[in-house]
Amino acid sequence: MSAETPPPPPPTSSADGSYPATFGFDPPESIARWRVIGNIILAIPHFIVLYVLNFVAELLAFVAWILGVFTGKVPEGILGIIALYIRYSTRVSVYAGFLTEEYPPFTFATTSADPGDYPRVNVGFAPETEGRNRLTIFFRIILAIPHLIVLGLISIVAFFAYVVAFFAVLFTGKWPVGLRNFVVGLLRWSTRLNAYMYLLTDKYPPFSLE
Structure with missing residues (x-):
C-alpha cells in the first residue's frame, strides 16, 4: 500500500495571517544526501520555464502599472498570470535549495489560491483588482x-x-x-515582496521572516 500524500501545508504569512500573499512549507524529516547537488541539476528544465515566465510577468507588471496608475484597476487575468509566476518561482526555489525531494509539477494554474498540486509548498494570494492606490502604484519601485x-x-x-x-x-x-x-522565512519575505512589487497588492509587506 502506498503512503498517503501529505495534505498541503496551511498558508502562513505575517503573525496575524493578514498579508495577502502567503507561503507555507511542510518540511520533510530527512533529505537524501545526493539532493544537495542533484536537485539543482534536476531543476534545470524549471529554470528554463522560469526564464520565459519572468519575461511575461515583467511585461504584464508594466501593463498593470500603467492601468493601475491611470484607472485604479488591474484586470484579474493579468494578476492571475503574475500569481502563477511567483508561485512557480517559489516552488522551484524550495526544490533547488534542497529543502524537499518532491519534484515541482509543470503546472500553470492562474488561480490566486494555491491549487494544492505540490503538497509541501503552499503559495496563495488575495489580489486586488479595483480601488487600487494609484499613488503607491506609481512609486512602487521606490517604496x-x-x-x-x-x-x-x-x-x-x-x-x-x-x-x-x-x-x-x-x-x-x-x-x-x-x-x-x-531560509524558509527568507522565502516567505521574498514572496510577500514579489507580490507587492508585481502589483498583486497595495498593502506594504512587513519586515519579518515570520
Missing part, C-alpha cells in the same frame, strides 16, 4: 527599496546558511532546524 536593501543583506547571511546546510545534509541527511527556518 520597495528598503525591502530590497534589507533582503540583499539577509541574502548574504542566507548564502552562508546554505553552505552550512549543504554539508549538514551531505553528511547527516537533515537540515539544521534553525537554518531551515531562517
Whole structure:
C-alpha cells in the first residue's frame, strides 16, 4: 500500500495571517544526501520555464502599472498570470535549495489560491483588482527599496546558511532546524515582496521572516 500524500501545508504569512500573499512549507524529516547537488541539476528544465515566465510577468507588471496608475484597476487575468509566476518561482526555489525531494509539477494554474498540486509548498494570494492606490502604484519601485536593501543583506547571511546546510545534509541527511527556518522565512519575505512589487497588492509587506 502506498503512503498517503501529505495534505498541503496551511498558508502562513505575517503573525496575524493578514498579508495577502502567503507561503507555507511542510518540511520533510530527512533529505537524501545526493539532493544537495542533484536537485539543482534536476531543476534545470524549471529554470528554463522560469526564464520565459519572468519575461511575461515583467511585461504584464508594466501593463498593470500603467492601468493601475491611470484607472485604479488591474484586470484579474493579468494578476492571475503574475500569481502563477511567483508561485512557480517559489516552488522551484524550495526544490533547488534542497529543502524537499518532491519534484515541482509543470503546472500553470492562474488561480490566486494555491491549487494544492505540490503538497509541501503552499503559495496563495488575495489580489486586488479595483480601488487600487494609484499613488503607491506609481512609486512602487521606490517604496520597495528598503525591502530590497534589507533582503540583499539577509541574502548574504542566507548564502552562508546554505553552505552550512549543504554539508549538514551531505553528511547527516537533515537540515539544521534553525537554518531551515531562517531560509524558509527568507522565502516567505521574498514572496510577500514579489507580490507587492508585481502589483498583486497595495498593502506594504512587513519586515519579518515570520
